[in-house]
Amino acid sequence: MVSAPPSNRVVLYSDFNCPFCYALHERLQEMGLLEQCEWRGVQHAPHLPKPMRPWQGSLEAELKHEVSVVQRLSPNLSIVLPSGKPNTLPAIEFAIGILQKDPGEGMKFVHRIYRAFWCEGQDISDPAVLQLLAGEQCVEDFGGQNLIVAQKWETAWHATGQNGVPLLVSPDGDLLVGCVPADHIRQFFATLPG
Numbered sequence: 001m002v003s004a005p006p007s008n009r010v011v012l013y014s015d016f017n018c019p020f021c022y023a024l025h026e027r028l029q030e031m032g033l034l035e036q037c038e039w040r041g042v043q044h045a046p047h048l049p050k051p052m053r054p055w056q057g058s059l060e061a062e063l064k065h066e067v068s069v070v071q072r073l074s075p076n077l078s079i080v081l082p083s084g085k086p087n088t089l090p091a092i093e094f095a096i097g098i099l100q101k102d103p104g105e106g107m108k109f110v111h112r113i114y115r116a117f118w119c120e121g122q123d124i125s126d127p128a129v130l131q132l133l134a135g136e137q138c139v140e141d142f143g144g145q146n147l148i149v150a151q152k153w154e155t156a157w158h159a160t161g162q163n164g165v166p167l168l169v170s171p172d173g174d175l176l177v178g179c180v181p182a183d184h185i186r187q188f189f190a191t192l193p194g
Helices: 019-030 057-073 087-099 103-118 126-132 142-159 182-190
Strands: 009-014 037-041 167-168 175-177
Touching: 009 019, 009 142, 019 057, 019 103, 019 182, 037 087, 037 103, 037 142, 087 103, 087 126, 087 142, 103 126, 175 182
Parallel strands: 009 037
Antiparallel strands: 009 167, 167 175
């Protein structure tokens, strides 16, 4: 058990370039549980490049393996094999900017980012791609505040003692790690207070 999140909502730590995070996000949405979560983007691989570069060799094999595992775990999930994995900090900062103005629109944007990468293979480290996905939403970042929020999320994620994503943290500090079966998710949410 870790220290409780600052609200009565489940905190969902997730990274856009993780196929398991994408699968869990879709599963939570299908189950009607995503609105009980506070999404927090974190980078489980901050060394990845901007712009995204195609992977080859062992990295390509690793990416193929991850996608095939997700396809076995979630056979109805729409997912394609992207050419590589991009640095996700720009997308996380964009999401923070929209979430702070309008949480509902922010979550729609988060959903569009996942889909743009895992269904279309778009480079979500590209500011032009992110602006297209944001549409009419204006992303403001006064004095680098979005980066400060991203760093706070990253620090809180590391404080859980977990290095992986996706990660759910209940208001009581209970953890659910990984893209787990639907019955585990239901059980986790069923134990939430009130």
